[in-house]
Amino acid sequence: MITHFQYKPLVKQTTLPGWRISFFFNGIHYNAIYHSNGEIEWGHVLPPKEQESKIKEQIHELMLFHIYE
Known part of the structure; x- marks a missing residue:
């Protein structure tokens, strides 16, 4: 299970081109x-x-929840 999931945009003030993520598994x-x-x-x-x-499956779910709701 993924814990302590964090994300932030690669470029400030935008959601593109992606996000820097970190977590524990x-x-x-x-x-x-x-x-x-x-x-x-x-x-x-x-x-x-x-x-x-x-x-990867868990990360996709977390990103859908946090970014693409």
């Missing part, structure tokens, strides 16, 4: 860029391949 801190097309560009720490789709 299973006690590991992740940073990424969430692009306006839904693509996720991971930072230095990559999620395990077997959990990546689960994490």
Whole structure:
């Protein structure tokens, strides 16, 4: 489960081209860029391949709730 989810626009005063996101998943801190097309560009720490789709699904839900309501 994702905890401590935070997001902020890459460019002030606009929702494009995307958002910088950070969160914890299973006690590991992740940073990424969430692009306006839904693509996720991971930072230095990559999620395990077997959990990546689960994490992406949760991120998409959170972004829909916070940004695209």
